[in-house]
Amino acid sequence: MLVSTKWLNEYVNINGIKPENLAERITRSGIEVDSIIDRSHGMTNVVVGYVKECVKHPEADKLNICQVDVGDEVTQIICGAPNIAEGQKVIVARTGAVLPGNFKIKKAKLRGEESNGMICSLQELGIEGKHVAKAYAEGIYVLPNDALVGSDALPLLGLDDTVLEFDLTPNRSDALSMLGVAYEVAAILSQGIALPSITYKESNEKASDVLKLRVEAVKDNPMYVAKVVKNVKVAESPLWLQNYLMAAGVRPRNNVVDITNYVLLEYGQPLHAFDYDRLKTGEIVVRHADEGEKITTLDDTERTLNAQNLVITNGEEAVALAGVMGGANSEVHEGTTTVVIESAYFAASSVRQTSKEVGLRSDASTRFEKGVDPNRVQEAAERAAQLMSDIAGGEVLAGSVIFDELDKTPVQITVSPDYINNRLGMKISMDEMLSILERLRIPTQAINGNLVIEAPTRRQDLRIKEDIIEEIARMHGYDEIPKTVPVTESKPGGLTPYQAKRRIVRQFLEGAGLLQAITYSLTSKEQSQAFALETAPVTELLMPMSEDRAILRQSLIPHMLEAATYNVARRIDSVAIYETGSVFLGVEEDGLPREVEHVAAVLTGKWVDNAWQGEMKKVDFFVLKGIIEGMMGRLGMLESLSFEQTTLDGMHPGRTASIFLNGENVGMVGQVHPTEQKKRDLKETYVMEINLEKVLSMETDELLYVPVPRYPSMSRDIALVVSTETSAGTLEMIIQQAGGKLLKDVRLFDLYEGDNVEDGKKSLAFSLTYFDAERTLTDEEVVKAHEKVLNVLTEANALLRG
Missing domain, CATH: 2.40.50.140 (Nucleic acid-binding proteins)
Known part of the structure; x- marks a missing residue:
């Protein structure tokens, strides 16, 4: 709803109030002002x-x-x-x-x-x-x-004006009119309201002598008012009227049509003007359409109707879609001299159904669908007749042609002040409540300590006690509602240990340079178990949107590889993404699939670009392995982490490893098989997937502060010649177990194969750090511990290289 403050000022005195301040007060009272439009745009000269x-x-x-x-x-x-x-x-x-x-x-x-x-x-x-x-x-x-x-x-031109754009909730249909807005603003400012004064001279001829009315669809049209205006001069509207319409977002057409649009905006009551001579029969019949009946509406579109659509007819053919749009066959034109003004109450459900079925929405249908004031139907017709007399020079025939079986009884609501205060958590006096309701022009009496309210019919949203509570709360001021702390025995909310660890995982991966991805949980049958850490019977959808989205996934990797392919195809040659999400394995007792949270990552391209004086580094197995080690280190699980070479479908046989925590397999890391890479138009691509639920559910030792060492450490380097099939991880584990409590760190720093090393062998060099936090170690203690390590390595067929 676009509200011209210049037009609004005709009903409520808002002079001296800045539009920004008025908009703020209206918003705080419950109707949000979306924007403030200065129609002058600052123009001068x-x-x-x-x-x-x-x-x-x-x-x-x-x-x-x-x-x-x-x-x-x-x-x-x-x-x-x-x-x-x-x-x-x-x-x-x-x-x-x-x-x-x-x-x-x-x-x-x-x-x-x-x-x-x-x-x-x-x-x-x-x-x-x-x-x-x-x-x-x-x-x-x-x-x-x-x-x-x-x-x-x-x-x-009416450009010295400011327009407020309202974002109305569906219940506030009363604010779809200038008078409705005026009631609201008058209540906010505690001012009076000047309603239009309707006076005009009637002709001696009666409207009922020239127009007959018959309503057959009483349920959908319980009230119909028609007025007849003769000797109308169709012309351009006066400038003030055009200005108000344009400010409200309505295109001016001619004085007769503009008047009906003006009254619609002023009263919220849709009107329609028929050319009396084009009606031909001098009769209006309101009925349901015949199945397949056709009508050409004012937008020059032929529409086919059904038996549920309500139409206005001349007794022979349809001349309007009731509550939606008029027909082209009865349109007011330059030669029109006699006008029939229609003002009616059409059932919201009927208008909504017709509007939806014919694919046509209008300002009229919007208002009928939300509900119009039954007590304004006749008043709006009188207002339009007055304006046609004043602006178009018409002669208004005496009286109106009326069909009226509409119940206009206002809803009565009884509520006690205590009931209101208890629900608002406030202490508003009854006098203040009465004052608020009086400002809102809601008739109220205080009877036996209760508020007895007759909800005005212009306020279709007032039906129950809670509606009155809302009115009092918003006019008293939502900002005045006291802030209180709930009385409860429950503890303040927070993250569970699992949630906190998951947040650590995400923060670490993002800190390492990976971007979070969110992919579909649904996949194709071919991709459903690809790269899966664990397989189970798949879960198929009964009504899938497509074959590619028919089955719940059992691995995160396939869709992430699709994301990598999508980016690479668009010249983003370096991709580093991760996802935390559920995979779906088998069926639980309740018939639903078992959801298990996993974390997965995909890396391809460059890890470090060759910036100025920098060295370019491509993504490889050890980059992703290092990210996993860093993540487990943040979770306090690095000491229990290990890797073992493995083979998996779709993965490179020599560059894939299983991930173990405390000896339990929790995931895998490695390079995608070259065949799979080629199929997906990718270069070297590395992936990892970990059963996050299993990892985060494991118990970890409490993080304790370790003082900065006061005593020096001692290092020893050893080079071992072993079979090429012996993994460095196996040797590292042997060294750690043999080193005892003095051995604090073992680090692989060299791998050599070639001259002076026989075929089928390799040389691995480790650095061992010995340390005691309580004292300085002696050479004898270190030699003793180191020799124990060497002896154990010899037993494991690892020869000390000279």
């Missing part, structure tokens, strides 16, 4: 001009040289608008003016002729083209003859 002379430019067929009176001078302006003519009053942006879009008006020469300013269209003043009358959709805007030459054009 835009005035009314009079075209005294207009001749063709000698050097350009589409340009005209105009001599324009702007009040204090006559100036020359070059104009290319097709509708420019001598004798017009126009909008002139003088030299120095700045139009919307930061368009500055300067003196210029066009084809050798001087131009001092610009004659403007409404679009050039910031009004959207779809809101400009079709007559001025192209070319400049022509002002009325009574416009004062040299005066500021912005007030004349």
